[in-house]
Each structure stands twice: as C-alpha cells, then as structure tokens.
Amino acid sequence: MKKQDIIKAILGNRYGKSPVLPSATAFASTNIALCKYWGKRDAELNLPITPSLSISLEQKGTTTEIQVNGLNRITVNGQPIENRSSFGKRLFEYVSLFDPNEPLSFHIQSNIPIGAGLASSASGFASLALALNQLYNWRLTLKELSILARIGSGSACRSLWQGFVEWEAGSNPDGMDSFAKPLPQIWPDLCIGVLMHSHAEKKLSSREAMNRSVKTSPFYSSWPSKVAHDLIQIKQAIQSKDLPLLGQIAESNALAMHALVQSSWPPFSYSLPQTLEAMQKIWSLRQEGLEVYFTQDAGPNLKLIFMEQTLTPLLQVFPHMEVIRPFVGK
Amino acid sequence: MKKQDIIKAILGNRYGKSPVLPSATAFASTNIALCKYWGKRDAELNLPITPSLSISLEQKGTTTEIQVNGLNRITVNGQPIENRSSFGKRLFEYVSLFDPNEPLSFHIQSNIPIGAGLASSASGFASLALALNQLYNWRLTLKELSILARIGSGSACRSLWQGFVEWEAGSNPDGMDSFAKPLPQIWPDLCIGVLMHSHAEKKLSSREAMNRSVKTSPFYSSWPSKVAHDLIQIKQAIQSKDLPLLGQIAESNALAMHALVQSSWPPFSYSLPQTLEAMQKIWSLRQEGLEVYFTQDAGPNLKLIFMEQTLTPLLQVFPHMEVIRPFVGK
Numbered sequence: 145m146k147k148q149d150i151i152k153a154i155l156g157n158r159y160g161k162s163p164v165l166p167s168a169t170a171f172a173s174t175n176i177a178l179c180k181y182w183g184k185r186d187a188e189l190n191l192p193i194t195p196s197l198s199i200s201l202e203q204k205g206t207t208t209e210i211q212v213n214g215l216n217r218i219t220v221n222g223q224p225i226e227n228r229s230s231f232g233k234r235l236f237e238y239v240s241l242f243d244p245n246e247p248l249s250f251h252i253q254s255n256i257p258i259g260a261g262l263a264s265s266a267s268g269f270a271s272l273a274l275a276l277n278q279l280y281n282w283r284l285t286l287k288e289l290s291i292l293a294r295i296g297s298g299s300a301c302r303s304l305w306q307g308f309v310e311w312e313a314g315s316n317p318d319g320m321d322s323f324a325k326p327l328p329q330i331w332p333d334l335c336i337g338v339l340m341h342s343h344a345e346k347k348l349s350s351r352e353a354m355n356r357s358v359k360t361s362p363f364y365s366s367w368p369s370k371v372a373h374d375l376i377q378i379k380q381a382i383q384s385k386d387l388p389l390l391g392q393i394a395e396s397n398a399l400a401m402h403a404l405v406q407s408s409w410p411p412f413s414y415s416l417p418q419t420l421e422a423m424q425k426i427w428s429l430r431q432e433g434l435e436v437y438f439t440q441d442a443g444p445n446l447k448l449i450f451m452e453q454t455l456t457p458l459l460q461v462f463p464h465m466e467v468i469r470p471f472v473g474k
Numbered sequence: 475m476k477k478q479d480i481i482k483a484i485l486g487n488r489y490g491k492s493p494v495l496p497s498a499t500a501f502a503s504t505n506i507a508l509c510k511y512w513g514k515r516d517a518e519l520n521l522p523i524t525p526s527l528s529i530s531l532e533q534k535g536t537t538t539e540i541q542v543n544g545l546n547r548i549t550v551n552g553q554p555i556e557n558r559s560s561f562g563k564r565l566f567e568y569v570s571l572f573d574p575n576e577p578l579s580f581h582i583q584s585n586i587p588i589g590a591g592l593a594s595s596a597s598g599f600a601s602l603a604l605a606l607n608q609l610y611n612w613r614l615t616l617k618e619l620s621i622l623a624r625i626g627s628g629s630a631c632r633s634l635w636q637g638f639v640e641w642e643a644g645s646n647p648d649g650m651d652s653f654a655k656p657l658p659q660i661w662p663d664l665c666i667g668v669l670m671h672s673h674a675e676k677k678l679s680s681r682e683a684m685n686r687s688v689k690t691s692p693f694y695s696s697w698p699s700k701v702a703h704d705l706i707q708i709k710q711a712i713q714s715k716d717l718p719l720l721g722q723i724a725e726s727n728a729l730a731m732h733a734l735v736q737s738s739w740p741p742f743s744y745s746l747p748q749t750l751e752a753m754q755k756i757w758s759l760r761q762e763g764l765e766v767y768f769t770q771d772a773g774p775n776l777k778l779i780f781m782e783q784t785l786t787p788l789l790q791v792f793p794h795m796e797v798i799r800p801f802v803g804k
Contacts, residue, residue: 362700362730363693363737370692392739399741400692403733407693409722411729413754417747424743 146188147295148241150318154288155242163212163246164281170274172303173205174256174267176336176439176447178394179374180401181299181311183358183367190298191322193358194371195313197378198302201336201468205267205303208275209251217249238269238296242276269296270303290323307470308382310375329382330471335455337448337465341418348412350442356412357404370400391437391449398439405442416444425461434458476518477625478571480648484618485572493542493576494611500604502633503535504586504597506666506769506777508724509704510731511629511641513688513697520628521652523688524701525643527708528632531666531798535597535633538605539581547579568599568626572606599626600633620653637800638712640705659712660801665785667778667795671748678742680772686742687734700730721767721779728769735772746774755791764788 152159175198183193218225218232225232239248250272256264273293277284284292286304294301294311302309305326314322358364374397381390405412415423423446426438436450436458448465450458459465482489505528513523548555548562555562569578580602586594603623607614614622616634624631624641632639635656644652688694704727711720735742745753753776756768766780766788778795780788789795 362703363696363733366693366696373692396737396739396741400737403693403737406736407726407730407733409726411726411757413750415750417750420743420745420747420750427741 150189150295150320151241151292153318153320154284154291155282158280158282160243161280162243163248163279165212165279167209167211168275168278169207169209170271170278171205171207172267172270172274172300173200173202173306174264175200175299175302175309176441177299177302178308178378178390178439178449179371179397180441182354182401182404183364184298184354185313186317186319187355189319189322190294190296191319192298192311192313194368195311195375196299196302196371197308197310197327197375198299199308199334199336199470200303200306202306202470202472204256204338204468206252206254206256206264206271208268208271209253210272210275210279211249211251212246212279213249214247215249216247218252219250220252221254235272238272239276241295242280265297266299266303269293269300272296273300274304287323287325290325291319294319294322294324327379327382331382331385332469332471333452334387334469334471335448335450335452336468336470337450337458337462338468339422339446339448339462339465341416341422341444341446346414346443348414348442353405353408353412353414353442356408356410360408361404363404363407367400367404370397387435387437387449387451391435394439394449395437398441402440414440414442414444419444419446422446422462429458429461480519480625480650481571481622483648483650484614484621485612488610488612490573491610492573493578493609495542495609497539497541498605498608499537499539500601500608501535501537502597502600502604502630503530503532503636504594505530505629505632505639506771507629507632508638508708508720508769508779509701509727510771512684512731512734513694514628514684515643516647516649517685519649519652520624520626521649522628522641522643524698525641525705526629526632526701527638527640527657527705528629529638529664529666529800530633530636532636532800532802534586534668534798535584536586536594536601537583538598538601539583540602540605540609541579541581542576542609543579544577545579546577548582549580550582551584565602568602569606571625572610595627596629596633599623599630602626603630604634617653617655620655621649624649624652624654657709657712661712661715662799662801663782664717664799664801665778665780665782666798666800667780667788667792668798669752669776669778669792669795671746671752671774671776676744676773678744678772683735683738683742683744683772686738686740690738691734693734693737697730697734700727717765717767717779717781721765724769724779725767728771732770744770744772744774749774749776752776752792759788759791 177198179197181196185193270293273289290301302324308327311324374393377393438446507528509527511526515523600623603619620631632654638657641654704723707723768776
C-alpha cells in the first residue's frame with residue numbers, strides 16, 4: 145500500500161505504537177489558493193502537477209479532537225456522522241493508515257461549511273494530522289506533517305501555517321519533496337472578504353473535476369506554464385505589497401481554472417447565478433476605480449481580495465460579506 | 475487601402491461604375507457557428523486564424539434595401555439611424571469602398587436583435603453584399619460575394635447559403651482563399667431553439683473580445699487544434715446524422731470559446747445569470763436522458779440543438795423557446 149509506505153517512512157520506529165494520550169485536540173485554518181492546485185500527477189498520494197500558493201484564513205478553520213475511547217464515532221459540529229458515509233469512510237480510511245487497530249472517536253468543530261468550496265478538507269486533514277501527532281507523541285516537524293496532511297487531502301498540506309504558503313510540486317515519485325512552506329512576508333492591511341452564495345455541498349468534487357480537466361480539457365496542456373508565470377508574479381506582488389498585481393493574477397488564475405472545468409467534458413460550472421452577478425459587480429466596481437479582485441474555488445462562493453481602506457465602500461455593495469484579516473495581530 | 479485592393483481585384487473593370495437600378499433588395503439568413511470563428515490573423519480583412527462551420531437559420535435574418543436617391547440615410551426596422559453612430563459609420567465606410575461618390579440610402583429590416591449575439595452583422599453584411607451585387611449588376615458568384623461579405627463582417631461570409639456552411643480559413647495574405655461554401659447534407663428533423671435572455675446590445679463586441687483572447691488568454695494557443703479536431707467530428711456527425719456527437723462537439727466548442735473569453739484579461743463573461751441557469755437546466759435534462767445540447771455566441775442567449783422528437787418535452791421546460799427548422803421544405 146503506497147500511502148502506508150510513505151507513512152512508515154516518515155514515522156520510522158514510531159509506526160504501530162499506541163496513543164500516549166487519552167485525547168488530543170488541534171486547530172488548523174482553512175486556506176484559499178491565490179494560485180490554484182488543479183491536477184494530480186499521482187492520484188493516490190495527491191501529488192500535484194504544478195506548485196500552488198495560498199493564504200490561510202486565520203480563525204476560519206477546523207478543530208479536531210481525537211479520543212481514545214474504544215469506539216469508532218464521529219461528530220461534526222455536535223452531530224453524529226455515519227461511519228459508512230463518504231465522509232466517515234474517508235476519515236477512517238485515513239486514520240487506519242497510521243494505526244489499523246485502535247478504535248478512535250473524532251469530534252470535529254468547523255466554522256466553515258463542508259464541501260462548499262471553502263477548503264473544509266484542507267483545514268480538516270491538517271487539524272487531524274496535528275491532533276494525531278499529539279495523540280501519538282510523534283514530534284514530527286511541520287514539513288513532515290505537511291506531507292501527511294497532503295496524503296489526506298492535497299491542499300491540506302498548506303493549512304499548517306498562517307499567512308502566505310507555497311506548496312512545492314516536487315518531482316519524486318514518493319512525494320517526499322512535495323510539501324508546503326510558509327513565506328516570510330506579512331501584509332497587515334490585506335483583507336479577504338467571503339461572499340457566501342451557498343452552504344450546500346458541491347455537486348462535483350474538486351477531485352473529480354480536476355481529473356476531468358486533466359483528461360478532457362483541450363486547454364489543460366497550457367495550465368502548467370500559466371501557473372509558473374502566475375507564481376512568479378504573485379511572489380513579486382507579495383514582496384512589493386502590490387495589490388493590483390496580486391489581485392489581477394489571483395483572479396486571472398481562478399478564472400483560468402474555471403475555464404478548464406467549463407471546457408472539460410462533461411462540462412460543469414461551480415458558479416451559481418449569484419456568483420456570476422457578483423463577479424460582474426466586482427468588474428464594474430473596478431471600472432469605477434475600486435481596487436477589488438476575487439478568487440473562486442471549487443464552489444459557488446467568491447473570496448474578495450482588497451485592502452483595509454477599501455472595506456467601507458465594499459460593505460455598502462456587499463453588506464453580508466464576511467471580512468477576514470489574515471495578518472491581524474502579526 | 476487594403477480592403478479596396480481586394481474589392482478592385484474582384485470587381486475588375488466593373489469597379490467605379492454607377493448603379494444600374496434605382497433600388498435593390500436582398501435577404502440573408504443569420505447563421506450560428508457550431509464550430510466558432512474566434513481570432514483573426516488579419517484584422518483589416520477579417521481573415522480568421524481557424525476555419526469554422528455554421529448552420530443558417532432559414533427565415534431569421536436581415537433584408538436590406540438600397541435606394542439610389544441622392545441621400546445618405548439609414549433606417550433599421552423603420553427607425554432612422556444617425557450616420558455618425560458606430561453602426562452608420564461602419565455601414566457607410568463599407569459601401570464607400572465600392573463607390574465613394576454615390577449617395578445611397580439603406581432600409582434594413584431585421585427579425586433578429588442587433589448586437590445581442592445572434593449574428594445580426596452576419597446576415598446584415600451578407601444581405602448588403604447581395605443587394606449591392608444587384609444594384610450594380612456585378613453578377614458576382616456566391617464565392618466572390620462571400621469574400622466581399624467577409625470584409626464587412628467575418629461571419630457574414632457564411633450567411634450566403636442555407637444549411638451547413640463551412641468557412642475555410644485560407645492562407646493567402648490577400649484572403650482570396652478565405653471564403654465559405656455550403657455542405658451538401660440535409661438534416662430535416664434537426665431543430666434549433668433560441669432562448670432569448672436579453673435583447674440588449676452586448677457590452678463587449680465580439681471583435682474586441684476575440685482580439686483580447688488571442689492576445690491575453692493563456693489557452694489561445696490550444697484553440698486552433700481544438701477547432702481542427704472539432705471540425706472533423708462535426709462533419710462526421712452531419713454525415714451520419716449523429717445528434718449526440720454534433721451536440722457534444724458544438725457545445726464543447728462554444729464552452730471552450732467562452733473559456734477563452736473568461737481567461738482573458740480584463741476578464742469578461744457574455745453570460746447573464748439566466749444563461750447559466752439555462753445551461754445547468756440543459757445539463758440536468760441530459761442526465762435525465764433528453765438529447766439536447768446548446769451553443770452560445772458572443773451574447774447571453776443560448777441556441778439549443780435537438781431533434782424534432784424532443785421538441786414537446788423541451789417546450790415544457792422552455793415554453794418561450796423559439797423553434798427554427800433549418801431544413802424545413804428541403
């Protein structure tokens with residue numbers, strides 16, 4: 145089993161040991177990609193075709209508590225979840241890679257909707273890896289935990305840090321060089337605004353959608369060079385705190401990703417009518433001189449990118465926007 | 475003047491002669507591309523980067539009457555149009571290429587909305603070229619008229635015939651090999667349904683949008699090979715009356731064209747919220763087993779592609795759909 149080989153390699157003689165604590169709890173932020181992860185070179189190990197770059201959303205994320213209580217139970221926000229549900233299966237499958245014999249229970253508290261394109265699985269698997277590390281007292285580095293989180297869900301490898309985080313694609317077949325690392329830059333007045341258009345679970349998983357893009361979009365072959373270009377530009381924008389550059393590249397990158405989805409067969413769109421309306425509103429605000437950009441993940445919700453000084457006029461247009469300051473208190 | 479050189483080459487010693495009739499009237503159908511024309515290799519002569527393939531919409535189109543009355547007047551559907559409007563300028567600029575000195579008046583009757591992505595300029599310039607041919611008694615072939623119509627508006631070169639029409643891209647710098655020709659196949663039970671979501675003029679001309687795609691979309695470089703593939707498949711579908719193949723390729727081609735627009739900078743979408751809703755409805759109808767596909771041009775309106783036998787259930791979902799039978803009476 146390939147995944148387990150990687151885990152054994154990382155844990156070494158710690159593999160197969162029992163938990164040292166009766167329970168452990170960890171939090172991880174969700175992250176949104178400014179340069180998207182879209183396409184796998186290895187589906188089992190979640191190894192990406194390209195690198196990607198994200199920003200973590202501070203207090204928005206997932207807290208996972210693991211209990212060693214001889215039961216196999218899951219609750220999400222206090223509600224019990226069927227072990228046989230796709231969510232339950234995915235979770236137990238993951239933890240059984242580390243310790244097939246120990247019955248564990250999981251209490252997951254998330255302040256972001258599940259499966260609605262807000263990277264709930266990113267913060268979910270990152271917090272799970274952090275909690276497992278405590279429970280078993282593995283004392284792994286964040287780099288090692290990034291690899292373990294990635295095995296659960298690709299973008300989870302970026303959720304172990306705050307601020308800007310880059311996931312290096314790597315090239316090794318075992319993926320030991322495919323992990324995330326934080327960028328040092330801090331940008332205190334940068335804001336992210338979340339426009340929730342739906343809390344509903346998406347109809348097409350990002351896993352399936354990206355596979356479809358790789359296999360059927362006539363444009364996928366140009367995606368890696370787009371990403372290479374965008375990454376250089378985004379890092380330059382972060383370095384010089386150039387919001388128009390950051391915004392333009394992030395928005396263009398997201399639209400290109402959705403162009404891949406739309407040009408795949410069967411075609412699909414993650415947008416709702418309200419998503420399109422909000423995009424067109426943002427484009428016209430920009431024409432009026434307001435510096436605001438958006439990104440969109442595998443769901444109908446938009447995340448706006450802007451500076452603190454733009455907040456007041458923006459809230460007049462989008463009064464229900466939730467504002468996140470990723471660098472607050474830093 | 476490059477355009478005029480082409481016109482002189484086609485008209486020969488007929489160039490510069492006066493009208494032989496006091497007035498002339500001609501009709502041309504509009505056409506919708508099943509494989510889109512998107513990108514010019516020569517902006518002045520409207521020479522395309524790729525070939526394209528369309529279907530003409532029978533009675534939907536434009537009638538142009540030209541009067542030799544010493545005036546320079548335009549009416550569209552009975553309403554006078556300013557000569558200095560962009561429409562007026564474009565029209566007079568075009569006719570002055572043929573005869574700079576003769577004041578002519580134009581009465582244009584169109585049963586399709588102008589500038590709303592229903593190829594009003596295709597039927598407009600095709601009917602204009604046909605009417606000029608009568609007025610001056612040039613006795614040009616349809617191939618020659620196709621070249622002249624193309625100089626007015628690229629896709630107009632396809633509007634001189636009914637049924638399926640292919641526009642060969644050509645490779646000569648003068649474009650004398652870039653004209654349309656009809657395909658012989660007839661498909662009596664093929665229907666086109668028009669879902670009008672807006673009669674408003676589009677905010678971004680297709681001319682500007684395709685230039686932006688060529689210059690800024692990271693995916694444009696893959697468009698010509700997509701077209702080459704799609705053309706082969708569409709011709710095969712027409713040959714064997716294979717609606718799922720025709721529909722799939724036409725829909726995929728349109729979505730890819732819109733993916734180019736969306737991935738350009740500045741980004742744009744020709745869709746309205748209703749457009750997206752209709753697309754998603756069509757995708758779910760297809761999942762329920764109804765054989766219906768769509769295409770979309772540079773505007774928010776969708777054109778559905780289906781067989782006569784599917785009409786009744788479709789009208790239940792889209793009661794306002796206008797139905798066109800391109801091969802009726804053939």
